[in-house]
Amino acid sequence: MGKQNSSKKATAQALKGSNNVTAEEMLEFYKTMLLIRRFEEKAGQLYGMGLIGGFCHLYIGQEAVVTGIQSVLEDKDTVITTYRDHGHMLACNMDPKGVMAELTGRAGGYSNGKGGSMHMFSRENNFFGGHGIVGANAPIGGGLAFAHKYREDGGLTTCYFGDGAANQGQVYETYNMASLWKLPIIFVIENNKYAMGTSQQRAAAGELFERGAAYGIPGEKVDGMDVVEVVKATQRAVEYVRGGNGPMILEMDTYRYRGHSMSDPAKYRTKEEVNQVKDENDCIVKVKSWLLSDGGYSDDDIKVIDKEIKAVVNESAEFAQQSPEPDISELWTDILLEEDK
Amino acid sequence: MTIEILMPALSPTMTEGKLATWLKSEGDSVEAGDVIAEIETDKATMEVEAVDEGIIGKIMIDGGTDNVAVNTVIAVLLEEGETLADISDAPASSVQTQAVEENNVTEDTSFVAQPKSAEILDIDEAKFFENTKPITVREALRDAMAEEMRNDNNVFVMGEEVAEYQGAYKVTQGLLQEFGAKRVIDTPITEAGFAGIGAGAAYAGLKPVIEFMTFNFAMQAIDQIINSSAKTLYMSGGQITSPIVFRGPNGAATRVGAQHSQCYASWYSHVPGLKVVAPYSSADARGLLKAAIRDPNPVVFLENEMLYGTSFEAPVDEDYVIPIGKAxxxxxxxxxxxxxxxxxxxxxxxxxxxxxxxxxxxxxxxxxxxxxxxxxxxxxxxxxxxxxxxxxxxxxxxxxxxxxxxxxxxxxxxxxxxxxxxxxxxxxxxxxxxxxxxxxxxxxxxxxxxxxxxxxxx
CATH class of the missing domain: 3.40.50.920 (Rossmann fold)
Incomplete structure (x- = not known):
C-alpha cells in the first residue's frame, strides 16, 4: 500500500507505539476523532451565526483522550464530565443530531433544548452529564461508582475533569472516599494546560497525577495527544479498577486549540505555542499518517471517510436548525417527577 | 455549490464587529481549522477559522472594515472543481444563513401562573389515628427509615456517625445492626463529598438518605443539593431523576451559637425542583419521611433537634404515609x-x-x-x-x-x-x-x- 502522506503537516507527526492495534481499530479512532473535530468546528460556526447561544466550550485538540478511553470501556460503564462535553457525548455514541440540536436549543436536543451545551445527558448511553459547576461532578461520579459497587454489576465510572477542577476541594473529598470504599472509578484529568486563562504553572502546585498518592490512589501521566498511548493506559487502569482495587487517576497531557469558550481570545498564550502543537502533535494527523503508511489505507479511502463524517456533521447541523424550538409548555415540564398513580 | 463564509458572533452578546485583517487572500486554499481572518469585538481581537476546505474564491468585505453585522457574507469559498463563475450562478450556500426566527410568543407565559401540581392523593388520616401509641420523634424517624429499607433494597443511609456511633443524635440507632455496613454508611466529615456521592447514586437509581449532622453543615453541600439534584430532571429533559432525601436537624438547638442555629426553611423552599418537608410530631416525622424516601424527587427534610425526644401519639399502621404537600x-x-x-x-x-x-x-x-x-x-x-x-x-x-x-x-x-x-x-x-x-x-x-x-x- 502507498506510503505517501496526504497532509503537508503529517511528516513531523507520528504515533509512539502502535503495536497491538489493528488497522480496523485505528480507523475507528480516526473516525471518532474526526467526527468530534468536524462537529466542534461546525458548532463554532453555528455559534458565529448566532444559532448557538451562551457559553460554548470546544474540545478541538483533545479528541484522542475521550476517543481512546471510551474505546476500552463497556456499555454497562457510566460516564460523567464537566462542561467541555460535546466530544464525550459523541464518543459515548450519542446521536450528533441530538447533541447539535441541544446546542441550538431546539426540541430535538437531548434535553429538549432545556439544558444547552453544558447540561446534556443520555440515560440510554449511560452518559450522566455535562456539569457546569467545576469540580462538582467529581463526587457525583463517585456516586455513580458507588452504585456500581452497591449493585455489584461489574461496571465502572469514568469521571472526567480538567486541570482547573483538579484544584477543587470536592475532588479530594471524593478521592478519599473512593479509595476508602474501593469504588470502581477512573478519574481522568484532562490537563489542557489552562484553566480558562490561568496556566497550570500558576494554579497548581506539584503534579496532578500524583495528587492521589496521599489517598493510596495510583496515578499515571499519559500522552493524551497519542490515542494509542491513551488506549494502553486505559487498559491498565480498567484492569486495576475492575479488579476491585479501587480508583485510579489518569492525567492526560493534552491541549485545546481554541479558547476556553467561544468568546475567549486566548491572549494568555502565544500563537507559536498553539501552532507548534497543531503542527507537531496533532492527534488526528498522527493517526491519519499511520493509516496511510502502516494501515494499508489509501488517500482515497481516507477521503471517503472524511466525506462521510462531513455528511454526518452537516446532517446534524441541518437537523439542529430545522428542529423547532421547544413548545412553550416545556417551560413547566420536568421540574418534578410525579409518582405513578 | 460554493460556501459562504459569514461574519461570526464571537461572544454571547456580539451583534457587529470590525473585520480587522484577512490572513488569506483570494486564490489561497484553506483547510478546516485554518485561521483565515481576525475580527475585533468590543472586548478583544479574535481569530476566525475555516470550517470547510476549499479555495478562497472571493473576499466580499475588505480587511479594516468597521461595523460588519454578524452573519454578513465576508467571503466565498470554492470547493473542489468550482470556479469563480459558480459564485454568481449559485448564491445558495450549503450553510443555512437565516438566523433563528424571532419567537413571537403571544401566549400567556406569566411566571405567577404555575401549572397546578398533580392532584395530591388524599388519605383518610383520621382512620390511622384510631390505633396509636406514644413514640418519640427520634424513634419515628428511625422506624420510617427501617421500614423503607426493609421494603426497598435500593434505600441506604449515609452520613457522619450514622452507623457505628448510632447517629450523632441517635436517630439512626440500630440501623447498622439490622442492615449492615453496606447500607448504613459512615462517612468522613466531608459534606460536599458525600452529598455529591448521594446525588450520583440517585442518578443511577439508588435511593440515598443523606443525613447531615445538622443543616448548618449542609451549607458546605448546598451546591450538590441545588445544582446537582434539584435542577437535574429539568436540565436533562426529564431523563435523569434524583430520588434522594437530604435530612437532619434544622433551626436552633440550645446555646450552640450563631453557626449552629439557623433555619433553612426559606432557603430551600425557594428552589424549583426540590420538595421541602418540616415535620412537627412523631406522626408527621414517620409518615412524611416514608413519603420522602418513596418520592422520586429530591426532598429536603428539615427536622428539629429540640423535638427529637418529644413523645407524641402516632399511628401504629406502617401504611401511614402522609402525602407531601398536605397541611x-x-x-x-x-x-x-x-x-x-x-x-x-x-x-x-x-x-x-x-x-x-x-x-x-x-x-x-x-x-x-x-x-x-x-x-x-x-x-x-x-x-x-x-x-x-x-x-x-x-x-x-x-x-x-x-x-x-x-x-x-x-x-x-x-x-x-x-x-x-x-x-x-x-x-x-x-x-x-x-x-x-x-x-x-x-x-x-x-x-x-x-x-x-x-x-x-x-
Missing part, C-alpha cells in the same frame, strides 16, 4: 389563623390555648410541607377567620412569613380584616448568652401579642 389543621378555630411548621407548631398550639382563655379562638395550621405549599388550606382558613399570623424560627427578611403574606395578598386580600403579621426569629445572628438567645427566638408570648394585634384586642 394539617391541628386546632380548628374561627377568629384567627396561625400558620406554622416544625417546632413553632407546638408554640402556636400553646398560644392558642392561652388565647382561648382570653376569648380568641385561633385555628392552627401545621404546614408539614413547605414546598409545594398547601396554599388551599391556608387560603380557605383565612377566608374563614379573616386574619393571619405566621410563626417561624427563621429570620424575617425574605422568610417563609413573607411568602405567606404575599400569598394572602394575591388570593385572599378581600377577606382580610387586618394586615398579616409575621412572628419570626430576630434579624440577628444567634447569640450565645441565655438571655439574648431567648430574646432572639420567637416565644409563645410573641404569637399571643401578634394575634391580639390582628384581632384589635387591647
Amino acid at each position: 394539617k389543621i391541628e386546632r380548628e378555630g374561627s377568629d384567627v389563623t396561625i400558620v406554622s411548621f416544625s417546632i413553632m407548631v407546638g408554640k402556636a398550639l400553646e398560644a392558642a390555648e392561652k388565647l382561648a382563655e382570653q376569648g380568641i379562638d385561633a385555628e392552627v395550621i401545621n404546614l408539614r410541607t413547605l414546598r409545594p405549599l398547601d396554599t388551599k388550606t391556608i387560603v380557605d382558613s383565612v377566608k374563614k377567620t379573616n386574619r393571619l399570623v405566621s410563626a417561624e424560627e427563621g429570620w424575617p427578611v425574605a422568610g417563609m412569613g413573607a411568602e405567606f403574606a404575599a400569598l394572602i395578598m394575591e388570593e385572599a386580600f378581600d377577606y382580610l380584616d387586618a394586615p398579616v403579621l409575621r412572628v419570626t426569629g430576630k434579624d440577628v445572628p444567634m447569640p450565645y448568652a441565655a438571655n439574648l438567645e431567648k430574646l432572639a427566638l420567637p416565644q409563645v408570648e410573641d404569637i399571643i401579642d401578634a394575634v391580639r394585634k390582628v384581632s384589635y384586642a387591647s
Whole structure:
C-alpha cells in the first residue's frame, strides 16, 4: 500500500507505539476523532451565526483522550464530565443530531433544548452529564461508582475533569472516599494546560497525577495527544479498577486549540505555542499518517471517510436548525417527577 | 455549490464587529481549522477559522472594515472543481444563513401562573389515628427509615456517625445492626463529598438518605443539593431523576451559637425542583419521611433537634404515609389563623390555648410541607377567620412569613380584616448568652401579642 502522506503537516507527526492495534481499530479512532473535530468546528460556526447561544466550550485538540478511553470501556460503564462535553457525548455514541440540536436549543436536543451545551445527558448511553459547576461532578461520579459497587454489576465510572477542577476541594473529598470504599472509578484529568486563562504553572502546585498518592490512589501521566498511548493506559487502569482495587487517576497531557469558550481570545498564550502543537502533535494527523503508511489505507479511502463524517456533521447541523424550538409548555415540564398513580 | 463564509458572533452578546485583517487572500486554499481572518469585538481581537476546505474564491468585505453585522457574507469559498463563475450562478450556500426566527410568543407565559401540581392523593388520616401509641420523634424517624429499607433494597443511609456511633443524635440507632455496613454508611466529615456521592447514586437509581449532622453543615453541600439534584430532571429533559432525601436537624438547638442555629426553611423552599418537608410530631416525622424516601424527587427534610425526644401519639399502621404537600389543621378555630411548621407548631398550639382563655379562638395550621405549599388550606382558613399570623424560627427578611403574606395578598386580600403579621426569629445572628438567645427566638408570648394585634384586642 502507498506510503505517501496526504497532509503537508503529517511528516513531523507520528504515533509512539502502535503495536497491538489493528488497522480496523485505528480507523475507528480516526473516525471518532474526526467526527468530534468536524462537529466542534461546525458548532463554532453555528455559534458565529448566532444559532448557538451562551457559553460554548470546544474540545478541538483533545479528541484522542475521550476517543481512546471510551474505546476500552463497556456499555454497562457510566460516564460523567464537566462542561467541555460535546466530544464525550459523541464518543459515548450519542446521536450528533441530538447533541447539535441541544446546542441550538431546539426540541430535538437531548434535553429538549432545556439544558444547552453544558447540561446534556443520555440515560440510554449511560452518559450522566455535562456539569457546569467545576469540580462538582467529581463526587457525583463517585456516586455513580458507588452504585456500581452497591449493585455489584461489574461496571465502572469514568469521571472526567480538567486541570482547573483538579484544584477543587470536592475532588479530594471524593478521592478519599473512593479509595476508602474501593469504588470502581477512573478519574481522568484532562490537563489542557489552562484553566480558562490561568496556566497550570500558576494554579497548581506539584503534579496532578500524583495528587492521589496521599489517598493510596495510583496515578499515571499519559500522552493524551497519542490515542494509542491513551488506549494502553486505559487498559491498565480498567484492569486495576475492575479488579476491585479501587480508583485510579489518569492525567492526560493534552491541549485545546481554541479558547476556553467561544468568546475567549486566548491572549494568555502565544500563537507559536498553539501552532507548534497543531503542527507537531496533532492527534488526528498522527493517526491519519499511520493509516496511510502502516494501515494499508489509501488517500482515497481516507477521503471517503472524511466525506462521510462531513455528511454526518452537516446532517446534524441541518437537523439542529430545522428542529423547532421547544413548545412553550416545556417551560413547566420536568421540574418534578410525579409518582405513578 | 460554493460556501459562504459569514461574519461570526464571537461572544454571547456580539451583534457587529470590525473585520480587522484577512490572513488569506483570494486564490489561497484553506483547510478546516485554518485561521483565515481576525475580527475585533468590543472586548478583544479574535481569530476566525475555516470550517470547510476549499479555495478562497472571493473576499466580499475588505480587511479594516468597521461595523460588519454578524452573519454578513465576508467571503466565498470554492470547493473542489468550482470556479469563480459558480459564485454568481449559485448564491445558495450549503450553510443555512437565516438566523433563528424571532419567537413571537403571544401566549400567556406569566411566571405567577404555575401549572397546578398533580392532584395530591388524599388519605383518610383520621382512620390511622384510631390505633396509636406514644413514640418519640427520634424513634419515628428511625422506624420510617427501617421500614423503607426493609421494603426497598435500593434505600441506604449515609452520613457522619450514622452507623457505628448510632447517629450523632441517635436517630439512626440500630440501623447498622439490622442492615449492615453496606447500607448504613459512615462517612468522613466531608459534606460536599458525600452529598455529591448521594446525588450520583440517585442518578443511577439508588435511593440515598443523606443525613447531615445538622443543616448548618449542609451549607458546605448546598451546591450538590441545588445544582446537582434539584435542577437535574429539568436540565436533562426529564431523563435523569434524583430520588434522594437530604435530612437532619434544622433551626436552633440550645446555646450552640450563631453557626449552629439557623433555619433553612426559606432557603430551600425557594428552589424549583426540590420538595421541602418540616415535620412537627412523631406522626408527621414517620409518615412524611416514608413519603420522602418513596418520592422520586429530591426532598429536603428539615427536622428539629429540640423535638427529637418529644413523645407524641402516632399511628401504629406502617401504611401511614402522609402525602407531601398536605397541611394539617391541628386546632380548628374561627377568629384567627396561625400558620406554622416544625417546632413553632407546638408554640402556636400553646398560644392558642392561652388565647382561648382570653376569648380568641385561633385555628392552627401545621404546614408539614413547605414546598409545594398547601396554599388551599391556608387560603380557605383565612377566608374563614379573616386574619393571619405566621410563626417561624427563621429570620424575617425574605422568610417563609413573607411568602405567606404575599400569598394572602394575591388570593385572599378581600377577606382580610387586618394586615398579616409575621412572628419570626430576630434579624440577628444567634447569640450565645441565655438571655439574648431567648430574646432572639420567637416565644409563645410573641404569637399571643401578634394575634391580639390582628384581632384589635387591647
